Amino acid sequence: MKTQAQLRLAILSGALLALLCVSGSAQPLNAEPADKSTPAGRWYLNAQSTRLIFKFEQVNGVWRGTSLDEQGKALERLDYLTWDSKTRALEFCRIGSGYWQWYRGKVVDGVLVARFTHTGKSDAKPTDPFAYKWKITGWNFEYLTPANAPLVFDIGVPETGFRARIRLDRDASTTTGFAGRLKFYGQHNICAEGLENDITIDLWDGTNLRFRAFNVNVYYNLNLTFAGRVNGPFIEGNLTELHGSGKVYNHTFRGQRAEVLTYGISNKTTTYREKWQARTRRQLEQLMMAGNPKPLKTYVRIIRENLPPILGMPYEARDDNPSAFPQNYRLTEFSLRHTLPNPFGATPLVRDAHGFIAKPTTPISGATRGTGRRPLVIAINGHGGSAWQNFDPNSLFWYGDAFARQGYMVMSVDITHRPMSDLVFSGGHIHETSLGYFDDAFAYGDDIKNGNRSRASIKPALPAGADLSNPELYTDFEEYGERLWDLQRLIDYAVTRPDVDPTRITIVGLSLGGAMAAYLGAMDPRVTVTIAAGFSPDFAVLKYQGSHGCWLWHYSDIREYIDSSELFSMTAPRALVIETGKQDFFFSCNPEHYAGDKQVARRTRAAYHDAPDKFLHYLHSEFHLFRVGAPHPTLPEPFVRIATALAPRQKDDQLWQIDGSTYAPRNWTLFDYVANWMNPRTLAAR
Numbered sequence: 001m002k003t004q005a006q007l008r009l010a011i012l013s014g015a016l017l018a019l020l021c022v023s024g025s026a027q028p029l030n031a032e033p034a035d036k037s038t039p040a041g042r043w044y045l046n047a048q049s050t051r052l053i054f055k056f057e058q059v060n061g062v063w064r065g066t067s068l069d070e071q072g073k074a075l076e077r078l079d080y081l082t083w084d085s086k087t088r089a090l091e092f093c094r095i096g097s098g099y100w101q102w103y104r105g106k107v108v109d110g111v112l113v114a115r116f117t118h119t120g121k122s123d124a125k126p127t128d129p130f131a132y133k134w135k136i137t138g139w140n141f142e143y144l145t146p147a148n149a150p151l152v153f154d155i156g157v158p159e160t161g162f163r164a165r166i167r168l169d170r171d172a173s174t175t176t177g178f179a180g181r182l183k184f185y186g187q188h189n190i191c192a193e194g195l196e197n198d199i200t201i202d203l204w205d206g207t208n209l210r211f212r213a214f215n216v217n218v219y220y221n222l223n224l225t226f227a228g229r230v231n232g233p234f235i236e237g238n239l240t241e242l243h244g245s246g247k248v249y250n251h252t253f254r255g256q257r258a259e260v261l262t263y264g265i266s267n268k269t270t271t272y273r274e275k276w277q278a279r280t281r282r283q284l285e286q287l288m289m290a291g292n293p294k295p296l297k298t299y300v301r302i303i304r305e306n307l308p309p310i311l312g313m314p315y316e317a318r319d320d321n322p323s324a325f326p327q328n329y330r331l332t333e334f335s336l337r338h339t340l341p342n343p344f345g346a347t348p349l350v351r352d353a354h355g356f357i358a359k360p361t362t363p364i365s366g367a368t369r370g371t372g373r374r375p376l377v378i379a380i381n382g383h384g385g386s387a388w389q390n391f392d393p394n395s396l397f398w399y400g401d402a403f404a405r406q407g408y409m410v411m412s413v414d415i416t417h418r419p420m421s422d423l424v425f426s427g428g429h430i431h432e433t434s435l436g437y438f439d440d441a442f443a444y445g446d447d448i449k450n451g452n453r454s455r456a457s458i459k460p461a462l463p464a465g466a467d468l469s470n471p472e473l474y475t476d477f478e479e480y481g482e483r484l485w486d487l488q489r490l491i492d493y494a495v496t497r498p499d500v501d502p503t504r505i506t507i508v509g510l511s512l513g514g515a516m517a518a519y520l521g522a523m524d525p526r527v528t529v530t531i532a533a534g535f536s537p538d539f540a541v542l543k544y545q546g547s548h549g550c551w552l553w554h555y556s557d558i559r560e561y562i563d564s565s566e567l568f569s570m571t572a573p574r575a576l577v578i579e580t581g582k583q584d585f586f587f588s589c590n591p592e593h594y595a596g597d598k599q600v601a602r603r604t605r606a607a608y609h610d611a612p613d614k615f616l617h618y619l620h621s622e623f624h625l626f627r628v629g630a631p632h633p634t635l636p637e638p639f640v641r642i643a644t645a646l647a648p649r650q651k652d653d654q655l656w657q658i659d660g661s662t663y664a665p666r667n668w669t670l671f672d673y674v675a676n677w678m679n680p681r682t683l684a685a686r
Helices: 004-013 270-289 399-405 479-494 512-523 539-544 564-569 595-608 670-678
Strands: 041-047 050-059 062-068 074-084 089-095 100-108 111-116 134-140 151-157 162-170 178-187 196-204 208-213 223-231 234-242 248-258 297-307 329-340 349-360 374-380 409-413 445-447 500-510 529-533 575-581 615-620
Touching: 041 111, 050 074, 050 134, 100 134, 100 270, 111 270, 151 234, 162 196, 178 208, 178 539, 270 479, 270 512, 270 564, 297 479, 329 479, 349 399, 349 479, 374 399, 374 479, 374 512, 399 409, 399 500, 409 479, 479 500, 479 512, 500 512, 500 670, 512 529, 512 564, 529 670, 564 595, 575 595, 575 670, 595 615
Parallel strands: 374 409, 374 500, 500 529, 529 575, 575 615
Antiparallel strands: 041 050, 041 134, 050 062, 062 074, 074 089, 089 100, 100 111, 111 134, 151 162, 151 248, 162 178, 178 196, 196 208, 208 223, 223 234, 234 248, 297 329, 329 349, 349 409
């Protein structure tokens, strides 16, 4: 039996050059879904961790632009500007003091992704596409600022070092028509995660904000009053602390917009949700995966087939009762090779994937009988794992083997990391600072002995004479985007097979695999059921928690665009399971059981208001593990359990978050829930 420290150590070890199209004036979310924006408006940009503000406008039919400071003062001219409304392409030159920068790229629905050159010689436009080396991303303020809500602000209190998030949304039941939440999550760049408070908004008119937060610290009876003023994406003001002891303290705070793609915290109409989901998918595809280009060709290679299952003693913490379900399946090892369009105009890009398929040998039952098609499970490994380990009974990622024993077709491809030589530096430092890259055991992959080697990013080979410094910058994919692209291509392949039911697809993963399940379920509507285990963090908390840095984006600050609750909200109304272990310190520093995860789940439920039976926050008493809830002689709490308290039970109640009590709404295992969602008739009588 491994100790907790040993388990933690085991887990820890475990496009390009598109044309810039910039969005313009704000439009309601339920407008025509087609992107009809123009370059007009202010753009808040991130160029290799340098913050910029550009403004574009059309005067007498001519487009022109200016770079601005935070106060709106003009700094530099943006010249030679061309805009094509059909191709949605924008090109311009930034004329600085002794330098010139040419920009071209693409924006989807108010999100900008572009590349630029830098020279001190002349304003001549470069003809070599590889001269566009540097990356810039950003968002359009006018397009992505709704009418006062939903909005999120990230603030800091200089006198105390505390950081917090303020969430605002519409609520017709309140006097002002708005509701909000406040959560402190850090202090002096150290995780200091608090409870999330519902706030009372006294005034919010788009510029002036006043609200009160009661019982912010349940142990000290701390009440806060905020009074702030918003200018563009920025906010500043004063806050007053009133302690239960009677002491009063006054502080200033300042901050700016965050989670600009937020769904919000209140219930929305089904139409609103669907259009928000479609728009957000397009925006994330642009930010993370170069617009999600489709392969030019895909080559499938069967490496070995009809292999026996992997034998061995089941993992000690398995609770799926494996002895009652034999390994009645055979394995196939395969590889996929995709070619992609090369935006630099040269030889197509190549992306390889390696994986395994488990095909049951038992007869097909249920709705697929007679069709030869089985429901599909895609198993996703976490850090230090591999597709092979998903089928190893003694692996931390044993769920591939478990679902294959249940009669599902199971497919998996290796999820890994880029090599050290291909990591993007940003702001003078590398994002990844722990697990994997600096550990000799994982320097070349997550599970080398079983085929899961590190893979270079999706980028072209540089021609002779190109700038060979920082070649890693020539990818437009974030690392998470590459993993997501691999998984979507796996689904592409799976649904072409005559033995797979394309209408019944479940995805499951733990840790990094849970994160990828969250992304894949959000971004691919073909997924029927999403199971994300060991991943439901506040990204603001995660920044200071000391977790592995691969969750970060290289070219943008992910926290400026989304939180995990946005990913989960994008799955609605399809079935979603968030699986949380008690005090999972990989993603939370709150000492209370489940508190941070329950906050994320509560925000997610806003998107499931019309399908509450499709969302399940499964809480178990283990640590960072995958569970199914089958009765087990040595593990507690059989069956899938949920929180007794899902939300505040009365006004200003914070104790619901630290209430660790759970119950089983049905005597069902996770397998029962999945079977019910994949084929409701099979368990209708239970």
